[in-house]
Amino acid sequence: MxxxxxxxxxxxxxxxxxxxxxxxxxxxxxxxxxxxxxxxxxxxxxxxxxxxxxxxxxxxxxxxxxxxxxxxxxxxxxxxxxxxxxxxxxxxxxxxxxxxxxxxxxxxxxxxxxxxxxxxxxxxxxxxxxxxxxxxxxxxxxxxAEPLACCLHGVGQVDCDPGDSVAIIGAGPIGLLLLQSFRNVGAAPIVVSELDEARRELAAELGADVVVDPAEADDPVTAIQEAAGGPVDVGVEAIGLVPTIEQANAVTAKGSSTLIFGVPDQDATMEISPFDVFFDEVGYRGSYSLTTEDFERAVTLLEHERIKxxxxxxxxxxxxxxxxxxxxxxxxxxxxxxxxxxxx
Ligand SMILES: [Zn+2]
Ligand SMILES: [Zn+2]
Known part of the structure; x- marks a missing residue:
């Protein structure tokens, strides 16, 4: 073969x-x-x-x-x-x-x-x-089914109830699957921040309530929060870079978590303020790979076209x-x- x-x-x-x-x-x-x-x-x-x-x-x-x-x-x-x-x-x-x-x-x-x-x-x-x-x-x-299962796993890693606002930074294939996965659990509004125009358009087609061009904004954090009507309940980074992970954290509301979904460099490090973690009750959640259950659910969603x-x-x-x-x-x-x- x-x-x-x-x-x-x-x-x-x-x-x-x-x-x-x-x-x-x-x-x-x-x-x-x-x-x-x-x-x-x-x-x-x-x-x-x-x-x-x-x-x-x-x-x-x-x-x-x-x-x-x-x-x-x-x-x-x-x-x-x-x-x-x-x-x-x-x-x-x-x-x-x-x-x-x-x-x-x-x-x-x-x-x-x-x-x-x-x-x-x-x-x-x-x-x-x-x-x-x-x-x-x-x-x-x-x-x-495999990348979708990883995204379903990510949704399960953060508390996201119907009506919770979500910001997704990065609209590559994974960002676009995460967008649809968060929509499926009732998240609203969902803001997607992405540099590439074609990807922004597709994000809007696939259900993003607002798309933001971070290159156009004076301050992407403010632009994302304005689009979402305030700090978001779930901030998601779908690229894997420290500056955008920090940005995702900066748009997230007190008491909420930022999801690190994009794969960061193995040697990357970043600063965290323990005081902010304490005072704002903010934190990071990771999402790695998928479980057998996530995979079965992903196939079901694709079969019934709940994911485009x-x-x-x-x-x-x-x-x-x-x-x-x-x-x-x-x-x-x-x-x-x-x-x-x-x-x-
Ligand atoms: Zn993969
Ligand atoms: Zn084992």
């Missing part, structure tokens, strides 16, 4: 590899689509170190091509989305249902202590407990095009890039 393999930092090659053989409790899935994510980008550039050679790709969906001997409930031809997070189900975190924090986490192509070959390939093997049936949903849409995913998919590319996708992502060109392994 053909697989796009990371061979070293900054180097990917389409290689001819043996088709994986599923273990007794696994499925072999013929990949229909696999989204490209900033995590792949970080692995490619070495800012998230992984052992090579490794097939990247953790946002995928496809067709069951083979079933392991002990698998029940799935057969060849079933269409499924793949949850890349394989928890150990034995550690304290797993037993509490916090499978994303598992101490012995393995990821199929994604970020974890242990990473196995992912889905920028014609085939990928996965435990049967890591798939959800998707009916006749297009594979490109189903491939968004198709307008986020701007680039359908072949296995060869991954480096080009990374370049385009670096320049902020397009939104979601999706690899279709059989397209040449």
């Amino acid at each position: 053909r697989a796009t393999t990371l061979t070293d930092v900054g180097s990917v090659e389409v290689q001819e590899r043996d088709r994986p053989v599923p273990a007794d409790d696994e499925l072999l899935v013929q990949v229909g689509a696999c989204g490209v994510c900033m995590t792949d980008f970080h692995m490619y550039h070495g800012s998230f170190a992984v052992e090579t050679p490794l097939v990247l790709g953790h946002e995928s969906a496809g067709t069951v091509a083979e079933v392991g001997r002990d698998v029940t409930g799935y057969e060849t031809g079933d269409r499924v989305a793949i949850n890349p997070t394989v928890p150990c189900n034995a550690c304290t975190y797993c037993k509490r249902g916090e499978t994303h924090l598992c101490e012995n986490n393995t990821s199929i192509g994604g970020a974890a202590d242990s990473v196995i070959d992912g889905a920028f390939a014609e085939y990928v093997r996965v435990p049967q407990t890591n798939v959800e049936e998707i009916g006749d949903m297009p594979f490109e849409r189903a491939a968004l 995913a198709d307008s986020l998919i701007t680039d359908q590319i072949s296995l060869e095009d991954l480096p080009t996708a990374f370049e385009r992502m670096e320049n902020g060109d397009g939104l979601k890039h999706v690899v279709i392994p059989d397209s040449e």
Whole structure:
């Protein structure tokens, strides 16, 4: 089979590899689509170190091509989305249902202590407990189940009741999925701050009540608060940079939390005033990855079109095009890039 393999930092090659053989409790899935994510980008550039050679790709969906001997409930031809997070189900975190924090986490192509070959390939093997049936949903849409599940996890990390105001800083694919996820729980108004005009327009189309261009505003913090009618109940940073994390915190009301959702640099540090934490009861919440439950909910929402995913998919590319996708992502060109392994 053909697989796009990371061979070293900054180097990917389409290689001819043996088709994986599923273990007794696994499925072999013929990949229909696999989204490209900033995590792949970080692995490619070495800012998230992984052992090579490794097939990247953790946002995928496809067709069951083979079933392991002990698998029940799935057969060849079933269409499924793949949850890349394989928890150990034995550690304290797993037993509490916090499978994303598992101490012995393995990821199929994604970020974890242990990473196995992912889905920028014609085939990928996965435990049967890591798939959800998707009916006749297009594979490109189903491939968004993983990033959407991460966003649903983020919404669950902060108290957000119907009528709570939300500000989202950054309207890339993740910011736009977060926007729709917060809308689904009744947040209002939702203000989105984004530099790029096309992304601002799409945010408005997908349900943002007000969009703000931070480059146009004298002070983005004031502009966001004015748009929201005051300090917001939930401030969300969906970029991963310290200045915008501080901005998200600055727009957030007393007694509320700022959600750090964008992936910050591993070495980044920032100053916090303990007095403000004490006096204003403000704080930061993180949101990392997804639980098995988040994934199941994400597939359900996509199936019933409570999330509009198709307008986020701007680039359908072949296995060869991954480096080009990374370049385009670096320049902020397009939104979601999706690899279709059989397209040449
Ligand atoms: Zn991802
Ligand atoms: Zn565990």
